[in-house]
Amino acid sequence: xxxxxxxxxxxxxxxxxxxxxxxxxxxxxxxxxxxxxxxxxxxxxxxxxxxxxxxxxxxxxxxxxxxxxxxxxxxxxxxxxxxxxxxxxxxxxxxxxxxxxxxxxxxxxxxxxxxxxxxxxxxxxxxxxxxxxxxxxxxxxxxxxxxxxxxxxxxxxxxxxxxxxxxxxxxxxxxxxxxxxxxxxxxxxxxxxxxxxxxxxxxxx
Numbered sequence: 001x002x003x004x005x006x007x008x009x010x011x012x013x014x015x016x017x018x019x020x021x022x023x024x025x026x027x028x029x030x031x032x033x034x035x036x037x038x039x040x041x042x043x044x045x046x047x048x049x050x051x052x053x054x055x056x057x058x059x060x061x062x063x064x065x066x067x068x069x070x071x072x073x074x075x076x077x078x079x080x081x082x083x084x085x086x087x088x089x090x091x092x093x094x095x096x097x098x099x100x101x102x103x104x105x106x107x108x109x110x111x112x113x114x115x116x117x118x119x120x121x122x123x124x125x126x127x128x129x130x131x132x133x134x135x136x137x138x139x140x141x142x143x144x145x146x147x148x149x150x151x152x153x154x155x156x157x158x159x160x161x162x163x164x165x166x167x168x169x170x171x172x173x174x175x176x177x178x179x180x181x182x183x184x185x186x187x188x189x190x191x192x193x194x195x196x197x198x199x200x201x202x203x204x205x
Contacts, residue, residue, distance in 0.1 A: 001025070001124055001146050005190065006046055008038035010064040012101040017064045018192055022143075023051055031055040031121050033141070033150055034065040034192060035072050042068065042073055053078035054121055059152025059192060060138040061089035062165070063098045063105050070107055079110040081119075085131065086137030087112050095135070095166045106154025113139065131180065133173020134161030140180065148188040155180055155202060156191035158198060 002023040007016050017036035030051035035042050046053060053076045060068050061082065069080050082090060089095040089106040098105035113119070115130035119141075129140045131154040132167065138161075143151040153161035154176050163170045185200035 001143070002049065003146075003190075004049070006038070006041060006045060008036055008041060010037040010061055010067055010070075012067060012098060012103055012105070015064045016193065018190065018194075020190060021049065021051070021123060022124065023049055024124050026101045027122035028052045028053045029122040030055055031106040031119075031126075032072060032078070033057045034059055034152070035068040037067055039071045039075075040066040042072060046076060051076075052102070052175060055119065055142075056080045057119075057141065058086060058090070058107075059140065059150065060135045061092075061096045062135065062153070063096050063101070065152065065192060066090055066096065066107055067105065080107065081111050082114050083128075083137045083139045084110055084112040084114060086135075089135065089137050089167065097165065099197075104109060115139075123185045129179065131155075131173075131176035132171055133171075133176045135165065136167040136169065136172070140157075142183065142187075147184070147186060148190060148200075149178065149180070149183065150190045151192070153192040155189055156193055157189075157195040157197040157202075158205060159194075161192075 020033040093099035094105040
């Protein structure tokens with residue numbers, strides 16, 4: 001697997017988000033996770049890597065994670081994926097938070113994912129894990145063979161996602177953390193914001 005992390009800035013709010021590109025070295029198939037801003041920066045990296053963009057994966061429906069999904073699909077193709085609830089929430093400006101900026105953001109979703117679904121990028125296998133709490137549509141993507149997980153805004157370095165936005169829920173995020181903490185301690189965690197970490201380090205905080 002080739003993995004690239006790009007820190008992108010939303011054009012709607014003063015917020016930086018981690019966008020990830022993962023690519024199968026043999027087939028060149030790739031997935032872009034959370035293209036929340038800086039479209040040209042993401043596009044340039046994808047073109048340098050000479051990817052065949054298969055999926056644009058959204059870990060949850062907030063605008064700083066979804067903003068450039070449409071633009072990316074129009075330019076390079078790929079199916080836009082999000083959880084079943086997320087497919088509704090991305091088109092609700094109150095829930096995707098774009099209404100706070102006086103700009104109503106809408107995204108057309110190609111496919112919906114459910115808990116325990118398996119996605120393939122070439123020979124890379126990724127499991128969808130439903131991890132609500134920050135939003136009711138949040139998911140994480142776990143790659144057992146590479147010993148890593150993309151957690152969106154559920155679990156981060158020295159912290160967890162806020163639960164005071166629409167559809168956020170403290171009890172649910174605690175349940176999601178328990179689920180994530182069942183993964184091997186040495187699993188690398190790639191969050192939606194901030195630095196990477198490991199399951200072991202976050203369990204011990």
